[in-house]
Structure formats: C-alpha cells, structure tokens
Amino acid sequence: MAKRIDVSGLHVYYSDFLAVEDVSMTIEPRSVTAFIGSSGCGKSTFLRTLNRMHEVTPGARAEGKVLLDDLDIYGREVDPVMVRSEIGMVFQKANPFPTMSIYDNVIAGARLNNTRMSKSEADELVEESLRGANLWEEVKDRLNKPGSGLSGGQQQRLCIARATAVKPSVLLMDEPCSALDPISTLAIEDLIHKLKEDYTIVIVTHNMQQAARVSDRTAFFNLSAPGKPGKLIEMGETNQIFTRPEKKETENYITGRFG
C-alpha cells in the first residue's frame, strides 16, 4: 500500500519567480519524513508539488521529476486528480466540510471514486477510517452531527480520517498541529506513529521537537540568501540530523542560533 517517492532535480516557480531550487530526495515507504526549516523557505511549496496541489495556485508550476514507485506523476498522460487520490493531504487548518455531518465528511472522498457504495460498505469504511484516526470512540454516538462542531484537534483527526478513507498510499501533512494545543498535538503524533505502518508519511513542521519525536528521516530546507530560492540543505536519519549534522547551516538552525 505505501509507496516510495523519488524526486530528482525539481524546481518550483511562481510565474517567473523561482521559489524552490533543484531538490532531489528519496522518501521511504512506511516511514515518516519531516521537512523543517524557517518560514518562507519553500518546504510547504515543495510538499504541495508532491501531489500537484501547487497547480491550484495560479502561476505555480514545477519542473523536474517526481516518481511514485514507477509512476512519473508529472507524466503527460497523468491526471492530477488521480495523483491526489493516491497521495492524500492534511492541511494546517482543519477543514472539514461545514455543511456535512461527521459521517458524510469521512465518506466524501471515497464516494467520489465509488458512487455505488452500499450502505453497509460505507458504514464499514467510516468506522474503519475513524478508528484508524483514533476518533471513533469520541464520535461514534454523533456521526450525524456536523463536523464543524468538533474541537480543533478532533477536526484535524476527522480530516485525517477523511484523507485515509480514500485509501491513498502516501499522506502529506502540512503543519498539521500548528493550530492545536499540546494534548491534541500529542494525539495527532500518536496517530502518525500508528499510520506509518500503512502509509508513507511526509510532515512539514515548524516544531523541531515534533520532527525529532515523530520522524525517521528529516530534511532541512533553507533560503540560500534573502530573496533567493529555497533549497534542500541536508537530509538524513532524524537522529543524525539532530545530533551530528553535516552542514553548518543545519547545525545553526537546530541549535536555535538563527531562524
């Protein structure tokens, strides 16, 4: 189910502005990869190119190669809609559909691909996805209540359930905890630990302790200079990045000397 992502020579542009320069990396399946770096260094931008969500922004485009196992997701024949059902995404701000019930939120994506799902199949998928997101026990008695009535942390787990219900092979998370309190953050981090058994997980975070806690590998991004494009500085085992970084810039960042 989980798949490997291979990026080579990827440049990202906003119209004529080069935002991210020449990134090459391998993201291992069944592991958590964290992207860290200061604000505006292009890590979120880069993350969004992994499932072609950047194309939603007018003028944004990417050059280079992104392989999902053997599939070139920027291939001529490839539909971005298919890419996104294969590579799911969770956003910084929890965004359940406000007019839909908890149940309908979870099933929304799955219904797109399988319109003739039976009631029992749908019930099963909802329970499985909510259990998978550690939310089932909290909401099982109010599945027909609107998703917007949940707490922030619960909403974010609902969004994770919604993303996993589509059965993707990769899950991208763009600062999923930055709007949450420590307890809710812990719940999400526990969930990430559990999810990595089945998915390839990529998480962008501003919180270095979080990167250290949840990830197996860490990639550090930085701007080469103010106004210049963002770059991948260093990538390696999380343990190594945080204890024995190879680059001076990385060391400066993780020890809090800048950024």
Next chain:
Amino acid sequence: MTTTDAPKAAPPPTGKRRIGDVVFAGLARGSGILILLILAGVAAFLLVQAWPSLLANTSNFLTDQSWNANVRENPSFGVAALAFGTVMAAAIALLLATPVAIGIALFIVYYAPRRLATTLGYLVDLLAAIPSVVYGLWGMMVLAPQLVPVYEGMTKYLGWIPLFAGPASTSARTLLTAGVVLAVMILPIITAMSRDVFHQVPQGHREAALAMGATRWEMIRLAVLPFGKSGIVGGAMLGMGRALGETMAVAMILSPSLAISFNLLQSGNQTIAAHIALQYPEATGYGVSALIAAGLVLFAITLAVNMGARYVVARGNKESA
C-alpha cells in the same frame, strides 16, 4: 510648575461624549428612521387612496378576475388575474434565469481565464444597465416573432402538458415571452450575488476537496455550492423582486387582456405593474383608486419576497459563520 511643563496631556475623562461622535450617531440614526418613514408613507398613501374603491367594490377584490372600475357607481373589480400573472411571470423568469446565472458565475470564478472572467463580469453587469423600455422593444419586435415557430413546436410536441397546450398565440406576445425577457433582466443580479459568494468560499474547503482527488466539478459540488447556497437563494429572491415590479417591458410585450390562464403560450395574462401603467391614462371614476389598490397588492407581494430573501440570506450567514 511641574504640571504645566508636561506635554499636552489628554483631557481628563469627563464622561461626556465628543461632539463629532454625537453628530455622526444622530445622522446615522436619522437616516435609519427616514427609510422607515418613507416605507410607512408609501404604505399609508396606498391604503388611503385605495380605500374608497375597496369600500365601493361590489365584488371580491382578492378573487374577482374582471376589471370594471372606470365608473362613478358600483365598480366591480378584482386583482386575482393580475396577481396570478405577476407571480407567474416572475416565477418563469426565476426558473429560467437562476440555473444560467449559477452557470455564468461558476464559469467566471472557477473556469474562465482571468482576463476573460473580468470582461465577462463587466458584460453581465452591463445587462443591468440596459433600460427596461429597450428590453420591451426588443422583446416585442425581435424576440416575440422569433419565438412564434418555437411555440408552435412546443404545442406540437409538449402540448400534452397543460402549460403548453395549443393553439399557440400567433404573435407570441404571451406570458412565456415576458418571462424570457424578465429572465434576461434579472440575470445580472443573480449572477453578481452568486459570483460574490463563490469568491468567498474558503480556500481550505476547496483544497480539502481537491486534495482527496475531486475533479473541479466535484470540488464545486462538495465545497462551493453548499457554501454558496444562501447567496444564490438571496440573489434569486432579489431578482424575483425586480421581476415582480417590472412594468415597461412587460406592458410592451403582453397583449392587453385579463384572465387567469395556465396556458403560457396563449395571450390572456397580465401583470399588476403593466396593468397599472396601461390603465392609468384612461382611468375615470373609481378607476384610479382601484389601480392604487392593485398597487398595494404588488407592494405587499414584493415586500414579502424581499423579506423572505433577507431572512434566507441571514440564516445562511449564521450557519456558515
């Protein structure tokens, strides 16, 4: 000495409000009261002027379909046929215009390249700037003759539906034609309202849909339309308000007659506004007063529709907030 050296200290709080604040609050409150006074004044005028004819009326004003008011004694008239025609024409216009307006708004916001979208937006707004007498001329002289064969086709193939039963009017100056012209006239307001609310759909909702593999249409269905529902309904109701009161275009298109007819392809229906405009110059006896009574009914219908629209929009805003 030390106190006088201090730089201009703020005046001690006295508990008095400043003069500018008082004046502005007064002006704002005055404007608010003024609009209520105008509304009440119009309603009072209509009531007072309509009263004599309503008292003298020998038939039921609300159910009678005939109009014999231009007499000095025992007038007999009713607003039923007029009210029916008015609501019917507006309903046709709404039915035709709303889907098209939603389509235009979605195209402008989510499909068209930016430059085309801007141009198209201006063009739609321009539709609202065309005087209604021009619409009337166009409907009477261009659209109606074009529709004659269409109506004949409709009676032939759709004649089994009572609404479209034959024989079709040979001039096509019917309620359906008026409805089509009204639809064009209310298109801009419904489009503008829908467009505004589609622009406000939070990016998070749209991206949520796209990120789980929704196509653009599926994104619109999942995120945009549920969010925009109240705006669309509000726009449609405002458009209906305009369609109800439209006078000139309808008066020019419909051939004058008076009856309740569910048949949209035959002449026979009339609307309140057009009836007032056509009858007023010849009104004698109780005629003027009776026409004002008809105006009162139009006032009530329009007020009800507009208040309904406000209520729907306000409720929708509360839900999505």
